[in-house]
Amino acid sequence: xxxxxxxxxxxxxxxxxxxxxxxxxxxxxxxxxxxxxxxxxxxxxxxxxxxxxxxxxxxxxxxxxxxxxxxxxxxxxxxxxxxxxxxxxxxxxxxxxxxxxxxxxxxxxxxxxxxxxxxxxxxxxxxxxxxxxxxxxxxxxxxxxxxxxxxxxxxxxxxxxxxx
Amino acid sequence: xxxxxxxxxxxxxxxxxxxxxxxxxxxxxxxxxxxxxxxxxxxxxxxxxxxxxxxxxxxxxxxxxxxxxxxxxxxxxx
Numbered sequence: 001x002x003x004x005x006x007x008x009x010x011x012x013x014x015x016x017x018x019x020x021x022x023x024x025x026x027x028x029x030x031x032x033x034x035x036x037x038x039x040x041x042x043x044x045x046x047x048x049x050x051x052x053x054x055x056x057x058x059x060x061x062x063x064x065x066x067x068x069x070x071x072x073x074x075x076x077x078x079x080x081x082x083x084x085x086x087x088x089x090x091x092x093x094x095x096x097x098x099x100x101x102x103x104x105x106x107x108x109x110x111x112x113x114x115x116x117x118x119x120x121x122x123x124x125x126x127x128x129x130x131x132x133x134x135x136x137x138x139x140x141x142x143x144x145x146x147x148x149x150x151x152x153x154x155x156x157x158x159x160x161x162x163x164x
Numbered sequence: 165x166x167x168x169x170x171x172x173x174x175x176x177x178x179x180x181x182x183x184x185x186x187x188x189x190x191x192x193x194x195x196x197x198x199x200x201x202x203x204x205x206x207x208x209x210x211x212x213x214x215x216x217x218x219x220x221x222x223x224x225x226x227x228x229x230x231x232x233x234x235x236x237x238x239x240x241x242x
Contacts, residue, residue, distance in 0.1 A: 096190035
């Protein structure tokens, strides 16, 4: 059994997540606001995509909302990830036992909601293909699947206490 | 729940949270969780922490609330 501590290997990514310049992202208040912002962004895009499919809007019409959402998502998710010290993105060997536990607990906590949202994604694609608009179905399905993959991040960011 | 004397021992020996964390191989925030009793360490981590303080593991960690060190010392010397 190795005696080397889990956090003895500090990758560049791990050092970024521990950088004190981003300490402001680690307060509970900021983390929760970022979760709400990201959830609203993804939900709004899902609603817009489904609405566009229902009213039969021109496909190019969705390019702007998707582009704006992507531009908004990147910084929001970057700050959110900094707020949870990147527990889902860092190499296993850079996490200590408590960090692994936090990561695993959030993953387990959202497993059923994530399963349902993923199932909704499949249903969205299936329903859209039946209506002859597979492209928009794939777009909505992708967003739902993507949202499901974000649930552990949101749960962890929401539940983590303030650091001291 | 596992109770511990880590905060008292660390203060007594003037060891920073980061120094202890580096020595035992965890994140400094994890030391905070341990000191506040919000996380129970694995056996390996508890042994590493006890070894750092040069004490038997039962002097640092306990399944029962630990009496104040002053009471323990007074009881032994009085």
